Amino acid sequence: MRMEHHEEPSGKRITVEIASIDLNFQAFELDTGTPTGGKIAKVAGFKADQHPCVMQWRDDGDLEELRAQEEADLRNGKKFIVAESDGTNRITIEGEARDWPADEISGAVIRKLGRIAAERSIYLERAGEPDRLVEDGDIIKIKKDGVEQFRSSKPDFWELNVQGKKIVSVTPVISVVDALTRAGFDPNAWIIILKVQGQPKRQLAVGDDIDLSAPGIEKIRLTPTDVSNGEARPAPSRDFALLEIDESYLDGLGLRWETRTSDGHRWLIINDYPLPAGYTATSTTLALMIPPTYPQSEIDMFYAYPTVQRVTGGAIPATEAVQSIGGLPFQRWSRHRGSVGPWNPQRDNVATHLALVESALAKEVGE
Structure with a gap:
């Protein structure tokens, strides 16, 4: 229960951040330091008949629902999630219970809400089912009965896609020679390209190592070296990346x-x-x-x-x-x-x- 009323001085504008359930926050200006849930929803572009659910994402990580006439205490945080919803679903992330205003949630949002480091894997735990690995791009439909539980752990193995074949490594660093050999390819017969999400493609040499714990690693793509008169052409130079x-x-x-x-x-x-x-x-x-x-x-x-x-x-x-x-x-x-x-x-x-x-x-x- 909020016991005190802290109104900002007249004329002073307050900036808050508002997002939908994708957690892509945008800045909005308010003319009050004690906005109600209804005020937050209106600023975000919702009408009252849409019955928006407004949640304050507190600095301590908790999600707290705000009723239409209830005032937010901005000392606890200036981030809000607003979504059209007829109710909330109970989930836990790392053992911390939260109410979520949608019937589904993405792995990326779970990672943001739980402040889970990129190198840790996220798993959905359900009774009677094996734990499910949740990738950032996965969308989980939340069950209505019970509480969905998400936990993270440091992976004890790493996967790498080599030209469509997945290999598993028990160490985060693997050599190019080991990766290609285990996938059934001759390391000396291919041009070896590493794809990392959000980065230019990079050509690897046979003597290189790959750090599988680095975020965004997608796959190794192989291109056969051209052969003429029994001699392999040298791999093309890639001194810099193009678009x-x-x-x-x-x-x-x-x-x-x-x-x-x-x-x-x-x-x-x-x-x-x-x-x-x-x-x-x-x-x-x-x-x-x-x-x-x-x-x-x-x-x-x-x-x-x-x-x-x-x-x-x-x-x-x-x-x-x-x-x-x-x-x-x-x-x-x-x-x-x-x-x-x-x-x-x-x-x-x-x-x-x-x-x-x-x-x-x-x-x-x-x-």
Whole structure:
């Protein structure tokens, strides 16, 4: 029971945070330091006939329901959860009971509510059933009878997806050689790519280790190394990461590409880039200079090795300059975007710049 009334001085605005059951909080300003549950719901955009459930998420971790006319004591916390609900469900997280204003709850929300560290696993405990591992993306439908119980523990094993095959490790660190061998792959016959949620893909070497306790590790993807005349091609360089959309586009075209840092610049190198009919060669090695602040900064011009020449002869305008990349003389094609369609970092990327490259190459042979 709240025994005291603490009104803020007149005119002073108070900021609170309000979220739905996804716990994605947003800041709202109030004109009172003692808002009622009804006031919180109204600020969050709910109408009275929606019968919103308002809960204060206290600083000590408890969830406390606020009735429409009941005042919140902001000294206990300024976070609120508001949801359209006809009642609450009882759950416990790490033994602490909470009322939850929905019939389902995600693993990510359980982790937030319980303040459970990322390296700990969450389990749903139900009588007569084996404990269920709850991933952050899982949605648990809460049973109406009884109390759903969630607990966390430090995992005593770690899983890794290697090209669709799951292996289990009893230690958090596993070598690339061990991971691939146990999954049935020859470690020396593949290009090895590690995918981590929210991070660029990273190429691994055979001698590397993988820390499975690091959050977000998804899988290892394998790409066969090309073989010619009995000799394996060297794995493509990945000196820096491109955008996910760039890598997916290049891979989808089947182009053999790499990223290199050379001669003071960052380069995307595309091998065997096809040329339209009308040139003395059918393909070239294409290079794009990728600025350090890409995609905020634009990709400009493109470079070819060896020099691209028309079958009909004659100099191609604005291609006289030479740029050294990795010791090779690349022909610079000085082609730029016009003022009508300037670079837009929200829309443009490697794919859209390659459209400019294709158009420029075609124009010079009358296509």
